[in-house]
Amino acid sequence: MLSFWESQSFVQYDFIVIGSGIVGLSAACSLRERAPQARILVLERGMFPSGASTKNAGFACYGSLTEVLADIARIGEAQTLQLIAKRWQGLQKMLGRLGASNIDFQGLGGYELISEQELSALDKLEYINQLVKPIFGKAVYSAVSAKIAQFGFNPQFVKALIFNELEGQIHTGKMMQALLTYTQKQDIRILNNCQVNRLETIDNEVQITVNEHVHFKAAKVAVCTNAFAPELFPELAIAPGRGQVLVTQPLKNLRFAGTFHYDEGFYYFRNIENRVLFGGGRNLAFAQETTTEFATTDLIMNDLQQKLQEIILPNQSFEIDQTWAGIMAFTPNHEPIVRLHSPQVALGVALNGMGVAIGSLVGAEVAELLVN
Ligand SMILES: Cc1cc2nc3c(=O)[nH]c(=O)nc-3n(C[C@H](O)[C@H](O)[C@H](O)COP(=O)(O)OP(=O)(O)OC[C@H]3O[C@@H](n4cnc5c(N)ncnc54)[C@H](O)[C@@H]3O)c2cc1C
Secondary structure: OOOHHHHHHOOEEEEEEEOOOHHHHHHHHHHHHHOOOOOEEEEOOOOOOOOOOOOOOOEEOOOOHHHHHHHHHHHOHHHHHHHHHHHHHHHHHHHHHHOOHHHOOEOOOEEEEEOHHHHHHHHHHHHHHHHHHHHHOOOOEEEOOOHHHHHOOOOOOOOEEEEEOOOEEOOHHHHHHHHHHHHHHOOOEEEOOOOEEEEEEEOOEEEEEEOOOEEEEEEEEEEOOHHHHHHHOOOOOOEEEEEEEEEEOOOOOOOOOOEEEEOOOOEEEEEEOOEEEEEEOHHHOHHHHOOOOOOOOHHHHHHHHHHHHHHHOOOOOOOEEEEEEEEEEEOOOOOOEEEEEEOOEEEEEOOOOOHHHHHHHHHHHHHHHHOO
């Protein structure tokens, strides 16, 4: 039961954003840029942002060579280039807002480990370089296979190494803290432990039911709940994809630094200081990993540990410090869903696993749909 004061001052807004991940917070900040006087609220069901944005690997990436080739086969050159350009623009937007040092951005470059079966991708390296040149102003992919030995990878599995000089890494925790602080400085209210149950449009106003008993109201609403969007809009063709990750204890002689992709991006690892963060393996059990349940499984954790030992750190002992899972969202065409659901409600959901880079731009696009 609300008091008169609460009804007057706490539940009525110009804009409400649902979800406080990268996209939701970026959307709220972009709304502020477009509407300096507006009352803006973000509703988040978790104690923290609780989807993918605080769980990810922190790759500031826009596509490894084999990922780009796979995207071209799936959606064609033009759409693939558009996606890469948007990831790049999104990354610049994030860096501009938060500052490289506040999010520990390090432009160490990214690498792709190429197996025997993937060697033919090297023949396409120059073609892809020419294709992406208009975005980056230069060729970005190069073969650096001499580094396989320097990094200590198992040459039985890693037959070539491709360097992507513009890829970087961030500290995911610092980035989300910086984004929360930035958002709050824009006079945007964020309420946690607020599960949105449903939205109804009544007389051109959207009523949002939270925790089954409080009704918030807004002129316009941005839905930024990524993999959880079908809970509010069951018609959306979004499949959740669980990502499992481990991080080692600090290692004495870590021989590589940067971000690394393997097996078309299904596996990824990086250094975090002198530890290794390693994630992936969803392709081992697609059906089981099509879930919104935050849990790790023995199947995938054992596989990650085995690959870490056999391929990445052969002949080196390590201990696992922590394991966790986060939830991504996938669409059939691998593109985010950014559109109006009704004149009052915009969707910015289904980031398809590369939201660190593109998330800030998707947020801006959602804001533009609501204020134009
Ligand atoms: C293990 C893992 C590793 C990854 N690694 C990378 C990487 O290295 N680089 C990269 O670019 N991308 C990576 N990603 C993907 C990236 O993290 C996501 O694309 C991005 O964080 C999506 O941001 P978002 O704001 O759309 O969604 P989310 O971060 O999922 O945010 C959605 C928010 O909505 C909230 N919410 C949901 N339903 C409701 C509701 N009904 N009411 C209120 N709130 C609700 C959730 O609690 C959540 O906080 C990774 C993802 C995972 C899981």
